[in-house]
Amino acid sequence: MKKNIVKTEAIEFYAPRTEEHEFVRGKTGLVFCKNCNAVYYKKSWHHNLRHYKNLAENLAIKFLLCPACKMIKNKQFEGEIVILNIPDKFLKELVHLIEAFGRRAYARDSQHRLIEIKKDKRNLIVTSTENQLAKQLAKKIKDAFKKVEEKISYSPAPSDVVYIKLMFLSS
Ligand SMILES: [Zn+2]
Known part of the structure; x- marks a missing residue:
């Protein structure tokens, strides 16, 4: 990819x-x-x-x-997930989950891709070619790590870019 x-x-x-x-x-x-x-x-x-x-x-x-x-x-994307406040102990597992999700999505459909996984301190920014892909991945992350809060916003019509913010809550 x-x-x-x-x-x-x-x-x-x-x-x-x-x-x-x-x-x-x-x-x-x-x-x-x-x-x-x-x-x-x-x-x-x-x-x-x-x-x-x-x-x-x-x-x-x-x-x-x-x-x-x-x-x-064209440096565009249809889905973006910003994952904040990632505890060190979860980082490796989280990246692994995201990469595996990206491989499976691409295997199913040549147009379903994770474009980039960018690391910035304790945060990750993941972009995808499909907004549904970002939503599915966000759900997977929430299911896997539980204490994660989600906020979703959309770009104004006619574009359908989804922006998802996931925040690990400190326990
Ligand atoms: Zn191509």
Whole structure:
């Protein structure tokens, strides 16, 4: 997975993913991501061509950035979790949980990615390509560590970026 530096203060809210809709119109074409292995067919992005059945056809082939790579390149994200006040004894386990979650999410869907896990003193900042991914990860962290308080906020419409703050409560 590619790691990019994401600066929260430099977010530009991105336009709807019109390119994706363009792909849908072309019935039999294939789109390969120029950056990762993702390939677009049957109306969604896949890790490879394993389930593609019509390889013998004369296909229109395009090379573009997949939405996830494009988002990362443009230093955008759809989910951000800021985890504060992490007790030293939990840090290693927490990072492990986050990395494992990221690997599983990407294995399930080529567009579901944790972009970066950034450490800053006793805090972590995690960014993701999907807002649902951030919400699921936040829930996992709360379930695993119990004494964690959560605050969720959204960027104004039409963008749907979710910002989650998790705070470890001192016992
Ligand atoms: Zn890609």
